[in-house]
Amino acid sequence: MESTWLVLVSLALGLGVGAGFVTLLYAAERHGRQAAEVVNPAVPDGIDQVLDALESAGVVLDPSNNVVKASPGAHALGLVWNRQLVHPELLDLVADVRRTGDARAEDLVLSRGPFGDASAHFRVRLATLGTRYVLLLADDHTEAFRLDEVRRDFVANVSHELKTPIAAVGLLAEALDQAADEPVQVRRFADRLMGESRRLARLTQEIIELSRLQAQEALATPELVDVDAVVADAIEQNHVVAAAAGISIVVGKKTGALVYGEQPLLVMAVHNLVANAVNYSSNGSRVGVGVRRHKGAVEITVTDQGVGIPEVDLDRVFERFFRVDDARARNTGGTGLGLAIVKHVVQNHGGDVRVWSQLGSGSTFTIRVPEAPLPLTPPPTASAATGEPTP
Structure with a gap:
């Protein structure tokens, strides 16, 4: 009897331990499944x-x-x-x-x-x-912030640049009124008034040109352009000013190079470089302008023997309204937009512009734009009289 009771007790203890072990296994499995769900890298469908x-x-x-x-x-x-x-x-x-x-x-x-x-x-x-x-x-949104800053700076710079000639025009008009009975003074003030008027007109025109160049439709009607003719036109526009300062403009030989673009814009870009070279050169010096065809590109180089540009300013010379020598630029009528216009003209023609300079030795600006393929020679036509091909 006693042995039977012991067997029953042992059986009960075994069942209890087994049930507890099974419960522990189930709990461990459930905890493991939950942990796996936490670290599972899957994301909702889609x-x-x-x-x-x-x-x-x-x-x-x-x-x-x-x-x-x-x-x-x-x-x-x-x-x-x-x-x-x-x-x-x-x-x-x-x-x-x-x-x-x-x-x-x-x-x-x-x-x-x-x-x-x-x-x-x-x-x-x-x-x-x-x-x-x-x-x-x-x-x-970094680019949007940058463009917004550029816009704000541009508006501030334009306002500042316009303020000076506008104020000068107002003061000169008052001076003219007060000197109405003095012909010599009237002529002097009138000359200065005309100078400020021209400066204001030039600044306004360059602002308009720069705004147009920054638009996507800047090259709406590209055509085949003769680079030698572009250089000749740009030099002609600067001939009088250069001659007055005793500065000679030396031009390299013609190349026959052609590019696709807008001739007036290219003339304006080269004109701005030549004008800068003349304005920043000493009297009696020389400005060189050359064209060459190199590895599928046409390079227009303008070199002067002027004061040069400090190395720290080389990266900024193409910024709008930046002047290396602010006082001299104002004396020569510079607006600070000329090189910015050059940069945008060249970029709109698929090219770039580079500068090399050394203080006291002068500067060299190089425009580089893709060369247009030469037009094909038309096939010979038969002569109406002989039926032979004409040469």
Whole structure:
């Protein structure tokens, strides 16, 4: 009897231990399945295709802020590195969206990548994706900010540049009124008034030209242009001023080079370079203008023996309203737009412009534009009288 009781007790204990072991196994399996779900990098169906189709950089983050999906744009903009968001500012926004459940949109200035120094302007939007993920979308607005700054600077510069001649015209008009009975003074003030008027007209015209060049339709009607003729026209426009200063303009031999574009614009660009060379050269010096065909390009070079440009200013000479010597530029009637116009004319013709300079030795500006293929020679035609081909 006693042995039977012991057997029953042992059986009961065995069943209890077995049931407990099974329960532990089930709990462990359930905990493992939940853990696997937490680290599972899969995102809701269709998100991959949506991110790939968006122009915005897209990132999906799991509850541990691991990046489980990132579009190529997110990597290219330096937002994601090593499956993590690079910027703490973005992680703070992600935490706020998780806490409140509300979508957020912010404008941020962030570095490009974990090691980059350059800043970029981003428009960032975040929202929950299901119950576990957060979706982050970012658009790079750096170029828009840059263009807006350029626009503001341009307006400010134009206002400043127009203020001087307009004020001068007003003062000279008053002086003329007060000197009405003094013919000599009237003539002197009238000459100065005409000079300021011409300067104002030239500045206004160059602003209009620069605005047109920055438009997409700047080369609406390109045609075949003879570069030798362009150079000849530009030199002719500067001949009187150069001769008055005893400056000789030396031209290289003709090349017969042709380019596609607008002849008036190319003449204006070369004219501006020659005018600069004359204005910044000492009396009795020489300005050289040459054309050559080189590796599918036509190069127009203007060299002077003037004061030269400091090395620190070489990268800025093509900026609008930038002057190396502000006082001298004003004395010569310079507007600060001439080289900016050259740059845009050349860029609109598919080329570039470069400068070399050394203080005290002069400067060399080189325009380079693609060369147009030579026109084909027309086939010989038969002579009506002889039936033979005409030469």
